[in-house]
Amino acid sequence: MPNNKEFIEFLTDGKFSLLQQKPVCVKGVFVGYESNPDGKFSFSTHDDQNINIYFENKTFRLGLTKEQILRHNEKFCRDNNSFLLVVTPKITDKSIIEDCIKDAGSKFFFKTWNEIAQQLHKIEESNPSFVVSQFLEYGKLSKEFMNMQPTNDDVNIYIYSLINKIEEKIIGSLKNIHIDSLFKKSINIKRRKNINDDNIDWGRVGYEYDFKNAYKMWFFYGIYFDDDDHGIKFKKKSESEIAFFFDIDPEKRDELKENSSLKSIFDGFKKQGIEENLFNDMTSNKWRLLAYRIPISEFGEFSTSNLTDNLEKILNIVFSEEFVKIITKS
Structure with a gap:
């Protein structure tokens, strides 16, 4: 995908400055452990850190739980250079991540599918990519990720109004x-x-x-x-x-x-x-x-x-x- 560096820095809230344009390692779904994240990518930074980002992805059919996130953290993210990225369709899941931060420290990044879709849409406009365009099209047609279309923020506005009371x-x-x-x-x-x-x-x-x-x-x-x-x-x-x-x-x-x-x-x-x-x-x-x-x-x-x-x-x-x-x- 074009602009891997920009996208990874977006996923990690700008916490790291990547040395390379692409991750040095990408691993798929973990199996056989007491806790199994959906994958991992690794990269090097300008200040000579080797960072591991494990990730957990959710859809509307599979809800997020605090227990699962803390198990992932305990198993894979105990060292200072390992973190967990959580992606879900629901902005309300952010409260679960905030609870995890209280218990285990700032080891977590959180994004919604809508936020990811908006970022990919922005990247795709300046650097067209067949993979990205197909991914965005899948999101719109399948409705697997609600509000994936970048211009449709109706549900997020309403949820925001509820969360912030x-x-x-x-x-x-x-x-x-x-x-x-x-x-x-x-x-x-x-x-x-x-x-x-x-x-x-x-x-x-x-x-x-x-x-x-x-x-x-x-x-x-x-x-x-x-x-x-x-x-x-x-x-x-x-x-x-x-x-x-x-x-x-x-x-x-x-x-x-x-x-x-x-x-x-x-x-x-x-x-x-x-x-x-x-x-x-x-x-x-x-x-x-x-x-x-x-x-x-x-x-x-x-x-x-x-x-x-x-x-x-x-x-x-x-x-x-x-x-x-x-x-x-x-």
């Missing part, structure tokens, strides 16, 4: 927002659900406020994490969103729709990123009227100030004088 961080910041202070006194709103309450309903968690008017409206601001009830598909597959939903009693929809000025107002909302479900079919769920959503990977810093600024921007659009005049009409 991003939702909990957002909720912590949301709790410090003083929503009531963002409204003019002339607007008649009342909080009906506090984020501190047990209010995980309809695939979302956050604040809910009633807007006292003849159309029985209310709005939500918080995290939208399950699109099943709302019927509004995530902008990025499987990725939670910071969301504002403005809802209406379904029995009042036709009455509201009769207002001749509303279509042009909603067209103005659309230009500012507000989705509407009165004249357009955003969802078959008739409770939803307006929505403003940002995938969590695009939001930026999840600070209270950023979340407040985002909500204030939305409220300034939705509670425009024109729209408020229509929905407060007796």
